[in-house]
Amino acid sequence: MAAEHFENSRSKVNDFALKLANVNGTGSSSANNLLMRSIFRMGVPVSGKNLFPSNIQGLPTWYEIRVNRDGHVARAREYDLMVAMNGQTYARDIAEVAGGGFTMYDSSWPLGRDLIREDVTYLGVPLAEMCNDEFRGPRERILMKNIACAGALVAMLGIDMNVIAQLLTEQFAGKDRLRESNQRALRLGHDFATQHFEYPLPCRIEAMDATQGSILIDGNTAAALGCVFAGATVAAWYPITPSTSLMDAFAKYCAKFRRDPETGRNNYLVLQAEDELAAIGMVLGASWAGARAFTSTSGPGISLMQELLGMGYYAEIPAVVFDVQRVGPSTGMPTRVQQADILVCAYASHGDTKHVLLFPASPAECFAMAANAFDLADRFQTPVFVLSDLDIGMNDWVSPALEWDDAYVPDRGRVLDAGELRELEVYHRYEPADAESVAARTLPGVSELGAYFTRGSGHTIEGAYTEYPEEYQAVLDRLARKHTAVAEHIPAPVVDDHAHAPLGIVTLGSCELAVLEAVELLAKRDIAADYMRVRGFPFGAAVRAFLEAHETIVVVEQNRDGQLRTLLTLETPVPKEKLRSVLAYGGYPLSAEDVVDGVTKIQEA
């Protein structure tokens, strides 16, 4: 162990990144989770990002852990410690180690000479050998190799063994044999490390209390819970990465919370559709009939839903669509992240359409925005998209414990009941409209007096078929006014303009942590910037005011074409040339360095 690495050791305590390179399908994820959870339990801000392949077994998979005492846990681009357990990717992985960093590898086999870097310290642990001696059967040997590796890391990172023991006890409650073998494997790695290396490393954990009151949760689980709490009763979906776990979680929580204790019957119905066209059709049918209904999908599903989304818009039927974005176009990279469905959702379907979008930045917002989405869909009788992404949806985030206001009452919008219908001289579906350009709807099964014919064909304000320009336009123009009226009901943007800088950085969704960190890093380079995170579309007065108040706006987002920038130029009066883009769209979550580099380049130009 080179002593010089310890000189600067204080600065790496609770501030480092490590990356575990593995082969998928070998059970590495439980060891990864164990590490991430133990750091969380030690009260230290942490993130764990799973960079996994679209495959079940045999391809490279990585898990990145970033620890930061100040809460900056966006993805790091360099790693203080690389745990290189996949021969296929050794070269690439070792190249990502920060100068002066460490590489842990399985020394059961020698490391090729070409992989040796002078500025990296190598920690060889004979994991395969140790586990072959200790365990029987190929499956157990492979699984326990990961746990033994975690054991070595526990020693090297200074993770509290009591915390780990407690985690194993919780994880394997009632499964003593499994707990015992995990414990043994963990000890194996731990003891090897402590006997052979100077430990802990400069990049290490010291207990804090920064995660008090927080939980670890992924955005898909949080979104699913939000749907349960918002009162969704019908869910329709077609399996697609990375949204599948959202519906899995909805079904799981419904089974727990929605089974009538007296009758044993379900107060919900989950429909696994034959495709996404059917999924959105089921949602529209159920919403039309009066249920709160939603679907969860990703980009390819959004493409397939286009026609019916247009019908939902034009016939004014509520619907909630969770789009957990992945890399496009086409099949793209299903297990990588992007924010590239912004425009396709904003203007989904042929003809003049405009939709309502929400942009959650965290699991907590996925939870809260579920209720927002249902309220907006019902109030404005239109499809609402919640644009989450793979990073938020599938990774565990340190999140404030989810909170729910028990005084919440669903906003079901203007729906006439039988009594209200009796008081009307005559009911027409699309008039009279209220101040927000919304007309009252009626539900089937309530009263003959409210009967109308829902159609995607040209219709009058009464809901009757038409091909006359003025009758058609009366409805279409009101839809435009209605969309505008939504703006002030969209969650307000998150703004930090205390720098009073001429430069404003605008972003959305999962870019948040990287951009906030970048704003601090830029300030250290004497580049002051104000910050705004938009939380939905249409854009309201606060968004316009921020754009107006800054000389230069840099829009940071994760797609090639600057889709949020485009939407801002189309849907606000901001001059196009005022908006510049910083884009990251390779499929990995955004890093603060990406933003710093991009903004610096713009400032220098």
Next chain:
Amino acid sequence: MPSIVKPMVTHPGLERNALGLSIRDYEGGMSTLCAGCGHDSVTAAITHALWESGTPPHMIAKLSGIGCSAKTAAYFARGAHGFNGCHGRMPPIATGASAANRDLLCIGISGDGDSLSIGLGHLAHLVRRNVRMVYVIENNGVYGLTKGQFSASADVGSTTKRGEANHLQPIDPIFLGLSVGATFLARGFSGDKRQLVPIFRAAMAHRGLAIIDVISPCVTFNDHEGSTKSYLFTRQHDVQMTVTDFVPPAEEISATIPDEGVVSIPMHDGATLRFRTVPDGYDPTDRMAVIEHLLSARGRGEIVTGLLYIDEQSSDLHELGNTTYRPLTQVPYDKLCPGSAALAGVGFR
């Protein structure tokens, strides 16, 4: 647009159903289809069956896709909500509506383009889910609104008006239904309302999906010599495989109809289906036997009509989903929201 308003004059002597409503109360807007269109006869039969059934009009939901058939949902039950969706997508929309409110009597009106081409996949999956609804295919072998292209139900050798023959194999919704587990399959002819009405009554009482394929000639594009979906051709080749009476739960079986040789099938809601005429060895509850009969009839060039297959035992969508008996739309919110206390155990701590 000046829609064509139907005069609303009801003769005081018109017969009333159990709700005190006359058949006029189950009618809808004036048809804008071609004079003589088979679809209008189907509409009349549905109207009659709805009136007979005594279903409150507001409990009916009419759903359709796109095409001439889809328009007909506007021509009956004006007191019911209608949903004229997108081409081929009526099955999922109906599934959603039925999922949300299981008390609705969903009537889906579709055509051969809607159901057997663009929406074929949805139809197959609607069958698999056994969604409780009446699903009518107004089958004329052509695309009418786009002026006469062959549809997927056109028979090999059937010709267009210009004399071009179809060479592609037809898709028969009855065989499709039999192969994917349909629980109610019937075929009718728009020219035979007497046969259609009891079939629709039975379909409305069926617990599950009831598919009724109705040969409904297109007078404008497919009623010429050379067409196998014309009035003449259908009349000449129509073989009524079964003749069925629908006996509602409360009514006693009329003594004037001889019981001998009659196969009676009890329905889930207490009604009875009486198969008066069936060929020897034909058991409408035996899927394999039905397939054999239909295959040999096809070999003989017959257009087989009647209630052809029924399965009252299989579970429908809501049974399969163990859904509450109360429509989901009526479950109060306090039963849906677990409340903040339930969040205590959420997430890893």
